[in-house]
Amino acid sequence: MAYGCREDRREKILVYDFGGGTFDVSLIDVEEGVIEVVASDGDTRLGGDDLDRLLQDLLYAHLPAGAAGARSGKDLRLEARLKNAAEAAKIRLSTETRVQVKEAFLTSLKGKPVNLEAQVSRGEFEDRIRAALDRTFDLVKGVLKTAKLKASEVSKxxxxxxxxxxxxxxxxxxxxxxxxxxREVDPTYCVAIGAAIQGAIISGEHLDTILVDVNPHCLGIRCLTIRPGGWENDDHYSVILNRNTPIPSSMTRTYYTAEEGQREAEIEVYQGEELTASKNTFIGSFVLDDLPPDLPLGSEIEVSFEYNLNGIVEVSALERSSGRRKKLEVDVNRGAGTKQEAAARRSRKSGP
Incomplete structure (x- = not known):
């Protein structure tokens, strides 16, 4: 209901519902306002709270040995504060590549207060939860198998x-x-919104169309990919903001320098869905320069996109070790001709 699945056309829709306490996946067939559940499955022992606990375990590992040993379930205050800290960190890691978790006087050790100060990266969090998420993906595959469908046959x-x-x-x-x-509708509230819409329909209320502004195309940057054996591709399109993301929105991803002592990194911004960057629409670029002269190979550079309701995207790049940052504002509605501009730029770089 919240996603507008009441239109007069037939669609097969898969609902991936990762709630706080359970996970459910359902394949539904929608035709002329009639919704039929074709297949469903789930895990009543897996939910968002379990992901919080996995991150909570990671925070426990940052406490001193004696203090961490206090995890017996008896210190309810310690448990509650770490649980809240883990949930807050999980939410932030959805848009940030790393977060700083600070909690003062969590407990005591030998009569002295114990504080928590930990840095958690998105990669660390994903490593912790990967096995749990794989269980949900297996359930998705199982529902498709039951319905005898391929992913390409599912409308959305x-x-x-x-x-x-x-x-x-x-x-x-x-x-x-x-x-x-x-995910045009906020996944946190779409069940409540759908229930409200259904209630209004039952009570005979007139419903107006609600416009949700979304990102119409993927937004990302051109980057170099290196695979074992020395194979390189310097025209890979790395998506940072996915298509159909509600706006305003923001996202950060981490990239790495390709050379020892690399002094600059050019950030080329594209819009489109092609896997090759140059096949998409070029909408702007800038250079993160004056990087430290002794910068090691593989140093982290964080690239962030912030998309506002006016169609303006602020793109920023941060080299973490030095704190060197640059940014650019681009208008995603600039118009045609930008592909040629990008091709000309690469031609000048590769020329004699």
């Missing part, structure tokens, strides 16, 4: 539940599994 996949903001979920469902993923 709808995300439900706050935990579906985790980038690894979107990336796996849209990339490896090949679904057309939608």
């Amino acid at each position: 996949l709808l995300l439900v539940g706050g935990s579906t903001y985790i980038p690894l979920i979107f990336d796996t469902l849209s990339g490896k599994l090949g679904f057309e993923v939608h």
